[in-house]
Amino acid sequence: MRFIPALLALAIPLAITASPIPEEEAPRLPGASPADPGALFERATQLCKIISSDGDVKCRAKPSFSGAVKHSFPNNSVWYFKCYKSSDCYNGNCTWDYNADYDCYVNGYYTSDNCSVSKLDTSINS
Numbered sequence: 411m412r413f414i415p416a417l418l419a420l421a422i423p424l425a426i427t428a429s430p431i432p433e434e435e436a437p438r439l440p441g442a443s444p445a446d447p448g449a450l451f452e453r454a455t456q457l458c459k460i461i462s463s464d465g466d467v468k469c470r471a472k473p474s475f476s477g478a479v480k481h482s483f484p485n486n487s488v489w490y491f492k493c494y495k496s497s498d499c500y501n502g503n504c505t506w507d508y509n510a511d512y513d514c515y516v517n518g519y520y521t522s523d524n525c526s527v528s529k530l531d532t533s534i535n536s
């Protein structure tokens with residue numbers, strides 16, 4: 411009976427090959443996969459310029475004029491804005507762009523086109 415030992419000899423290396431050896435994590439390029447939450451965040455975050463005809467722009471704790479002033483952004487300074495919320499309107503503009511650096515909101519009237527509704531994400535939290 412040479413046949414069975416020969417089969418067993420073949421089955422052992424096969425079993426080793428089939429054992430669940432953890433595969434090495436494939437290197438991932440940032441933004442390479444649409445399912446990558448980091449990539450989504452990068453798409454939603456925009457670099458926007460502060461444009462003001464009336465001095466420094468107030469960045470508030472809430473997306474509202476009743477929100478405490480947390481920081482003031484100088485005219486023409488450039489900041490990252492993560493998302494927007496709809497709230498109090500100023501000159502017909504009812505969006506508030508969220509700045510994560512200071513955890514505050516600037517009315518969309520004062521931000522450049524990069525902070526348009528189509529480019530910024532909406533936020534779930536309020």
Ligand SMILES: *[C@@H]1O[C@H](CO)[C@@H](O)[C@H](O)[C@H]1NC(C)=O
Nearest residue numbers: 456457458459488522523524
């Ligand atoms: C708009 O975003 C681009 C890409 O991040 C940036 O290079 C540019 O300076 C921004 N423009 C303004 C006016 O903020």
Ligand SMILES: *[C@@H]1O[C@H](CO)[C@@H](O)[C@H](O)[C@H]1NC(C)=O
Nearest residue numbers: 461462463464465466485486
């Ligand atoms: C802010 O900068 C713009 C040019 O980007 C200028 O037209 C405007 O007069 C400046 N506003 C103030 C208050 O200096």
Ligand SMILES: *[C@@H]1O[C@H](CO)[C@@H](O)[C@H](O)[C@H]1NC(C)=O
Nearest residue numbers: 502503505518519525526527
């Ligand atoms: C208000 O600002 C947002 C964000 O900057 C922009 O998308 C929108 O076009 C502006 N709307 C008006 C009425 O100015």
